[in-house]
Amino acid sequence: MKFTLKQGKIAKKAKSCQIIGVSEKGDLTIAAKAVDKASKALITKLFKQGDFRGELGQTWLIPMLNSGTLLLVGCGKTLTVTAGDFRKIINASFKEIQSTHIEQVTVALEDLIITDYSPSWKVRQIVEVANSALYVFDQFKSAKKAATHLKEITISCAGDKTELAECQRALAQGRAIAESVSFAKNLENLPSNICTPTFLAEQAKEFASQHKNITIKILEEAEMKKLGMGAFMAVTSGSAQPGKMVCLEYTGTDKKSAPIGLVGKGITFDSGGISLKPPEAMISMKYDMCGAATVLGVFKAATLLKLPINLVGIMAIAENLPSGTACKPDDIVTTLSGITVEILNTDAEGRLVLSDALTYCERYKPKIVIDIATLTGAAVIALGHHASALLTNDDELAQDLLTAGLESYDRAWRLPLWSDYQEQIKSPFADIANTGGRTAGTITAACFLSRFTKKFRWAHLDVAGTAAMMMGGADRYATGRPIPMLTQFLINQCND
Numbered sequence: 001m002k003f004t005l006k007q008g009k010i011a012k013k014a015k016s017c018q019i020i021g022v023s024e025k026g027d028l029t030i031a032a033k034a035v036d037k038a039s040k041a042l043i044t045k046l047f048k049q050g051d052f053r054g055e056l057g058q059t060w061l062i063p064m065l066n067s068g069t070l071l072l073v074g075c076g077k078t079l080t081v082t083a084g085d086f087r088k089i090i091n092a093s094f095k096e097i098q099s100t101h102i103e104q105v106t107v108a109l110e111d112l113i114i115t116d117y118s119p120s121w122k123v124r125q126i127v128e129v130a131n132s133a134l135y136v137f138d139q140f141k142s143a144k145k146a147a148t149h150l151k152e153i154t155i156s157c158a159g160d161k162t163e164l165a166e167c168q169r170a171l172a173q174g175r176a177i178a179e180s181v182s183f184a185k186n187l188e189n190l191p192s193n194i195c196t197p198t199f200l201a202e203q204a205k206e207f208a209s210q211h212k213n214i215t216i217k218i219l220e221e222a223e224m225k226k227l228g229m230g231a232f233m234a235v236t237s238g239s240a241q242p243g244k245m246v247c248l249e250y251t252g253t254d255k256k257s258a259p260i261g262l263v264g265k266g267i268t269f270d271s272g273g274i275s276l277k278p279p280e281a282m283i284s285m286k287y288d289m290c291g292a293a294t295v296l297g298v299f300k301a302a303t304l305l306k307l308p309i310n311l312v313g314i315m316a317i318a319e320n321l322p323s324g325t326a327c328k329p330d331d332i333v334t335t336l337s338g339i340t341v342e343i344l345n346t347d348a349e350g351r352l353v354l355s356d357a358l359t360y361c362e363r364y365k366p367k368i369v370i371d372i373a374t375l376t377g378a379a380v381i382a383l384g385h386h387a388s389a390l391l392t393n394d395d396e397l398a399q400d401l402l403t404a405g406l407e408s409y410d411r412a413w414r415l416p417l418w419s420d421y422q423e424q425i426k427s428p429f430a431d432i433a434n435t436g437g438r439t440a441g442t443i444t445a446a447c448f449l450s451r452f453t454k455k456f457r458w459a460h461l462d463v464a465g466t467a468a469m470m471m472g473g474a475d476r477y478a479t480g481r482p483i484p485m486l487t488q489f490l491i492n493q494c495n496d
């Protein structure tokens with residue numbers, strides 16, 4: 001898809017479309033007013049007829065024959081909308097256009113006002129939301145959905161030179177994020193019989209080979225065993241598929257500058273292991289590698305944006321299955337850090353693979369490490385699908401991530417990581433247990449991780465509710481989150 005900016009008048013051609021906004025009161029955006037005037041009050045008349053009511057996200061396609069198509073989109077009560085509503089307006093518009101003959105679209109909503117957000121923010125969101133709305137994953141469908149005819153999306157801009165420059169930058173960021181999100185989603189949506197640990201590691205290898213400033217090292221099981229990664233080995237031991245620890249390095253600035261570490265949970269399928277999940281809870285557990293795919297996605301965004309920063313990425317990749325060689329409840333393992341862990345529940349496998357990955361990350365002397373994991377069902381219960389759970393004892397890092405989340409509209413919400421909760425992971429037999437009881441599951445999981453992150457500033461993102469819609473049903477899909485948030489975080493780090 002080609003994304004461009006345009007100032008001023010839009011030429012109307014056949015197979016082109018202009019998106020214009022109308023509120024419930026019948027207020028028209030500037031472009032809508034111009035169309036209304038040129039068409040003997042067509043829009044005003046339509047509105048008065050009553051079928052098009054301007055409700056948020058309502059769409060109405062009007063063929064204008066030789067001068068293209070109009071798409072009326074409802075903006076809700078007024079032409080001042082919230083950030084979330086703006087995304088709904090864009091999403092609804094592109095869902096409507098997706099299966100038409102339209103080849104070029106102009107988004108003419110430059111005068112829609114969004115409380116607290118700039119015009120350039122709108123540009124970036126249009127790119128990201130349009131990309132998501134048009135995304136299809138049909139590689140396993142015999143009958144492919146007809147590909148969209150859409151080739152070019154033009155975003156109409158007002159404002160002066162500085163604003164236009166900002167919008168250009170936002171457009172580039174939006175493109176990079178959109179491309180990285182689609183790249184990650186294409187891996188995330190794959191089933192685990194195809195996306196095995198070996199496959200995922202190969203994808204990382206292929207990605208790394210395309211970029212001169214990215215290096216990759218893959219730790220195989222034999223090496224991990226020798227190193228003493230007892231927690232990772234316990235998880236991978238139940239599967240016939242060998243686990244992998246993928247270590248990526250991106251050099252975007254002086255080699256001496258300490259990197260930011262991204263550590264991702266990459267369970268290609270989580271059956272629960274011997275502590276087997278019930279069937280309904282197992283559906284969508286192919287998405288348990290979204291943390292690892294996020295690491296790849298953020299690396300892609302960093303390369304596309306040529307971010308002047310150094311990164312280290314660790315993908316802890318394994319499959320969690322029950323078998324005669326699987327780890328069992330009550331087993332005690334020794335992690336790479338030396339801390340011993342009593343495995344009370346083999347379904348709490350994410351923290352096990354992450355513990356060794358986080359300790360391994362110390363070798364790169366990172367200044368900050370952020371881990372990303374679909375770690376607990378409790379995070380979905382607490383925050384639903386709207387916010388990722390953020391846990392850290394570093395207030396400044398928390399603020400930076402929350403801000404990045406608001407800016408990218410890929411939001412997180414902080415939960416406490418008070419030492420009081422550490423009590424719950426005590427074990428009578430080992431240094432710690434891998435579960436902390438029924439209450440505060442997201443927090444006790446983070447408490448577990450906190451034991452392995454003493455050597456750097458650290459934050460944990462539990463994306464169980466946001467990385468994918470996983471809770472069964474027909475509406476299951478990957479979202480590419482939290483790639484927008486983390487990319488924004490890195491952009492902001494570069495500007496500091």
Ligand code: BES
Binds near residue numbers: 288348350
């Ligand atoms: N991958 C799951 C978490 C999950 C659940 C993600 C639902 C997305 C949707 C994780 O490995 C898990 O099984 N966690 C357990 C932990 C418990 C055994 C302490 C959970 O949340 O039930």
Ligand code: MN
Binds near residue numbers: 270272346348350
């Ligand atoms: Mn699990």
Ligand code: ZN
Binds near residue numbers: 267288349374375
């Ligand atoms: Zn899991």
